[in-house]
Amino acid sequence: MQKLKKCSYYLIFATIHDVLKAEKRLKEKGLAIELMPIPRNLSSDCGSCIRLDDEIESAMACMGGIKVEKRYMFDGKEYIALNLEQGCEPPSASS
Amino acid sequence: MIYLDNSATSHPKPPQTMRYMVDFVTNVGGNPGRSGHTASVEAARIIFRAREKLASLIKAPDSERIIFTQNGTDSLNLAILGILGEADHVITTSMEHNSVMRPLTYLQNTRKVQVSIADCAPHGELDPERIKGLIKKNTKAVIINHGSNVTGGLQDLRGIRAATEGLFLIVDACQTIGSFPIDVVGDRIDALCFSCHKSLYGVQGLGAVYLREGVTPIPLRFGGTGSRSESIEQPTILPDCYESGTPNTPGIASLLGGLTFIEETGIGKIMEKEGALMKALRAGLEDTGQTTIYGAQGSAPPIPVLSFNIKGKLPSEVGYELNKRGIYVRVGLHCSPEAHRTIGTFPHGAVRVSPGYFTGESDIAAFIEAVREIAET
DSSP, X not given: OOOOOTTEEEEEESSHHHHHHHHHHHXXXXXXXXXXXXXXXXXXXXXXXXXXXXXXXXXXXXXXTSOEEXXXXXXXXXXXXXXXXXXXXXXXXXX | OEEOBTTTSOSSOOHHHHHHHHHIIIIIOOOTTSOSSHHHHHHHHHHHHHHHHHHHHTTOSOGGGEEEESSHHHHXXXXXXXXXXXXXXXXXXXXXXXXXXXXXXXXXXXXXXXXXXXXXXXXXXXXXXXHHTTOXXXXXXXXXXXXXXXXXXXXXXXXXXXXXXXXXXXXXXXXXXTTBOOOTTTTTOSEEEEESSXXXXXXXXXXXXXXXXXXXOOOSOOSOOSSSTTOXXXXXXXXXXXXXXXXXXXXXXXXXXXXXXXXXHOHHHXXXXXXXXXXXXXXXXXXXXXXXXXXXXXXXXXXXXXXXEETTSOHHHHHHHHHHTTEEOEEEOTTOHHHHHHHTOTTTOEEEEBOOTTOOHHHHHHHHHHHHHHHHO
């Protein structure tokens, strides 16, 4: 199993079309990203999601027009849902 | 063999068509968007790229609004059956293909949809004012064949749009896309329906439809999309909403090859070459002094489609004689009885000749020679 870096981020989209549109845009922006199967505990969907190790703010800034359905932070142990309305910090970090 | 039936399907295809399709089947092979593994993602990437290229070709602002279908007819069925409801009124023209006329007849019989047909001139052109005069309170949509599969004549989309403000404009672009520039934003088209195996050079069994934002026909098919798998309700998100079931990925890969060919060649060069062939074709047919050419007179059709008859001969006889000489054209009614009524060739139809980018000047010369020979026997 691939070893995940601490504090990686996961962007989940409704369709594979949106995943690939986001991938194209993030790569054009020069961000280091990777497509990977959606972790089973995050969604019952059968497609892919985008993982990035950092620069979540930059990534979100170039998502105009592409709907990110859900966003998670992985802290090495568990996936923490990030509130899409309240910036990119997990609830624990912002409180 | 001289293949002059590119309006039915283009042949030969550019090498890119085969290369992309074979590469998909040989080296990729996954079911797009169904799993997170590389083969599945690569398959989805091929579809994504084809969608992006199609969007760019027709100047669509967002590629998610390009929906893949089985063929041009399937695209028209989605737009027509999905948009028109009980007792709506729709206007179409007397130059339409049965891919429009049959769904409309079905709707007349089953949903009490009222259909008005705007008469085109005997050469096939529509005066937009004729449509304007047919608009009623319950008129919902207008359906127009952009380029005739019989005469090769074009309709004035902008003029028609201006005369039909507020109505859904559904355009059949099967004969024009790839051979003539299309701008869905500039022409304010609501649904652009087309096949992908003619001048887009994909293989048969693939079509697409562009839906303007806010145009949401009822889907023709419901089922698995690889998305929202937890729900038994059809997703409403595009393009998945309209693409249930495993898509024709090998066909879409072939289309990506065809679109790559168009990009590399340039639509300007394609038009220039096809235009020169059509000019030679028209001049050669006129020169025989034995033919009646249909459609607008005085110049060659703007797309590579032309119909004619040899005086005193049935189109079927001419087709038979041409086939014996290894020349392939399509004779008869071309699934467009209304168009043939309009140009005065019903019920026997005409001989349709449709060159393509890969047709040579010598092919046209050989064709003209054969027509001359058949006319004299």
